[in-house]
Each structure stands twice: as C-alpha cells, then as structure tokens.
Amino acid sequence: MELPRELRQAMESELASRSSKKLAAIAAKLSERYRAGLPPGGGKLLQSQEDVAAYAAFRLPATYAAVYAAVGQVQDRLPGWHPNTVLDVGAGPGTAMWAAAALWPRLINRITLIEREEDMIDLGQRLAAHSSFSAVQEATWRRFDLRGKWAFTPHDLVIASYVLGEMPSSHSEAFIRKLWETTSHTLVIIEPGTPAGFTRIRQAREQLLDLGGQLTAPCPHDKPCPMSGRDWCHFAARVSRSRLHRQIKAGELAYEDEKFSFISMSRSSGTPIQGRVIRHPQVRTGLIRLELCTPQGLRNTVVTRKDREPFRRARNLRWGSAVLEPDDQE
Numbered sequence: 107m108e109l110p111r112e113l114r115q116a117m118e119s120e121l122a123s124r125s126s127k128k129l130a131a132i133a134a135k136l137s138e139r140y141r142a143g144l145p146p147g148g149g150k151l152l153q154s155q156e157d158v159a160a161y162a163a164f165r166l167p168a169t170y171a172a173v174y175a176a177v178g179q180v181q182d183r184l185p186g187w188h189p190n191t192v193l194d195v196g197a198g199p200g201t202a203m204w205a206a207a208a209l210w211p212r213l214i215n216r217i218t219l220i221e222r223e224e225d226m227i228d229l230g231q232r233l234a235a236h237s238s239f240s241a242v243q244e245a246t247w248r249r250f251d252l253r254g255k256w257a258f259t260p261h262d263l264v265i266a267s268y269v270l271g272e273m274p275s276s277h278s279e280a281f282i283r284k285l286w287e288t289t290s291h292t293l294v295i296i297e298p299g300t301p302a303g304f305t306r307i308r309q310a311r312e313q314l315l316d317l318g319g320q321l322t323a324p325c326p327h328d329k330p331c332p333m334s335g336r337d338w339c340h341f342a343a344r345v346s347r348s349r350l351h352r353q354i355k356a357g358e359l360a361y362e363d364e365k366f367s368f369i370s371m372s373r374s375s376g377t378p379i380q381g382r383v384i385r386h387p388q389v390r391t392g393l394i395r396l397e398l399c400t401p402q403g404l405r406n407t408v409v410t411r412k413d414r415e416p417f418r419r420a421r422n423l424r425w426g427s428a429v430l431e432p433d434d435q436e
Contacts, residue, residue: 171343192218195264326379381398
C-alpha cells in the first residue's frame with residue numbers, strides 16, 4: 107500500500123527543511139515516552155512542533171495503512187453505503203480522515219476532527235491544504251481533551267484509531283458509550299495489534315453489542331469471542347516506506363507491516379460472511395491450510411486441489427480476508 111500521492115507530497119513538503127537525524131532522535135524518544143505511558147494527570151506527550159513533526163513522520167504511514175485496511179473491511183460488508191459525514195476522534199494529523207476520503211473519494215460531504223494538541227491541529231490543517239477533496243480541505247478541526255466532557259451531533263462514520271489505549275481504564279466504558287451515541291451509522295475502533303490492544307477491542311465489542319450494535323467487521327458472528335489464552339485477534343497492513351521514513355525508523359526494508367486489532371459496529375446489519383482468515387494461509391503443494399474464525403468457532407481447515415472451486419477461491423485468500431462461501435471452511 108502507498109500513501110495517497112497528495113498526502114505523501116504534503117508530508118515531504120512539511121519535513122523538507124528538517125534534519126532526518128534529528129527527527130529520528132526525537133521519534134526514538136517519543137517511542138520511549140509512549141511505551142512508558144501517559145504522564146500523570148494526562149500531561150502532554152508531544153511538547154513541541156518538532157515532536158509533532160517527528161511523530162507524524164514516524165507513525166502516520168503505518169496508522170494510515172491500518173485505518174485503510176480496517177475501514178476497507180467495513181466497506182466490503184456495507185456495499186452500496188457511503189458516509190456523508192465523518193468524525194475522526196483523537197485525530198492526530200488527520201490520518202483517518204485521509205483514509206476515509208481515499209475509500210470513498212468525493213462522496214463524503216463533511217468531516218469533523220477532534221484533537222487536543224494545538225500543534226497537531228496546525229500540522230493536520232497544513233497537510234489537508236494539499237488535498238484535492240473539498241471535504242478534506244474544508245474539514246472542521248475542534249480542540250478537545252477526550253478525557254473531559256465533549257459532545258457532537260451524530261456522524262455517519264465515527265473512527266477512533268489508537269485512542270482507547272490512551273484513556274484511563276476508568277474512563278473507557280463512558281468513552282465507548284459516547285462514541286456510540288455520536289454514531290448515526292457505523293463506528294470503527296482501532297488499537298495496536300497486541301494482546302493489550304486486543305483486550306481493549308474485545309471489551310469494546312462486548313459493550314457495543316450490549317448497546318445494540320450490529321457487528322460489521324471483522325467478526326463473522328456476534329457470539330462471544332472465541333479467542334482465549336495467549337491467542338488474540340489481529341491483522342496486518344503493509345505500507346511502503348519512503349527514503350525519509352526508512353531513515354527516521356532506522357529500517358532497511360522498503361515496507362513496514364503494521365499490526366492492528368479493530369472492531370466495527372453499525373446501526374444496521376451488513377452483508378453476512380461465513381468466516382474470517384485469522385492467520386497467514388499455509389500454502390503447500392496441492393493444499394492450503396486456513397485458520398478461520400467462523401460462527402461455529404475457531405476452525406482449522408484444509409482445502410485440496412481436488413476441490414477445484416474452493417481451492418481456486420482459497421488461493422486468493424489472505425490474512426484478514428472474508429470467507430464468503432460455506433464450502434470454503436469445511
């Protein structure tokens with residue numbers, strides 16, 4: 107996956123005058139701060155414009171890939187639907203906004219973004235000025251701390267990416283309820299693809315089902331999640347790295363894989379699926395092994411070449427793919 111050309115050029119323009127070595131050093135310190143957790147009392151993790159620039163250079167591409175992949179799964183389950191209004195909660199530099207605009211080009215009429223860091227809002231507005239989509243250029247940015255009181259009119263699509271983990275655990279239930287109250291059609295919550303991130307997603311799944319949500323993605327059912335023990339549900343999105351991105355992350359590979367967990371709930375049901383591929387398919391001579399989440403629970407299945415049509419379909423399945431045909435999981 108590539109960043110949209112306009113976003114890539116906007117980032118290059120924004121970072122052109124900055125030292126890549128200095129950005130890399132700041133990004134490394136920011137990573138340490140995030141791993142250590144939020145400061146007491148909800149203090150600022152990003153303390154300068156340079157911090158904001160380094161954070162965007164370090165995290166924007168991978169975050170974009172994860173949001174695009176997650177919301178893309180939602181789009182597949184809701185064919186024919188598109189959001190007129192989008193709310194990006196905990197927006198950072200507007201990454202989720204760009205992903206939604208790429209998935210539904212020129213179909214979104216109004217975008218609202220909530221972000222507490224003023225320097226991050228300034229950066230997001232400068233990046234948005236490079237977009238050819240009027241909804242992105244004219245998006246409304248609102249400065250709020252999500253730990254406090256906030257309220258917005260409902261939006262068709264609400265995206266909260268990498269936000270839940272920054273909330274005190276005592277606030278998470280009320281925060282999820284507020285997200286749902288602000289959703290007129292579909293809510294997407296995305297977290298890191300770690301055991302801790304998945305735990306938050308599973309808790310959100312249970313709460314949103316209790317609130318009447320209809321599961322859109324990734325789950326093929328609304329039964330209790332079958333993942334247990336050391337296993338957790340997560341997916342991966344691959345994004346190409348620019349030369350600057352490789353320098354900042356001290357990486358040699360031309361790509362980066364972002365692991366993420368997510369849940370999406372809608373006010374109405376989506377197109378049903380028979381299962382979801384939850385690991386990389388294992389391809390062997392004449393057979394393909396699939397690990398699936400299905401309405402009947404977790405299943406390991408083998409599709410052989412003698413089953414011509416299922417085998418042909420299985421060859422196109424990837425980690426995260428939806429299984430549409432019943433005989434593909436037998």
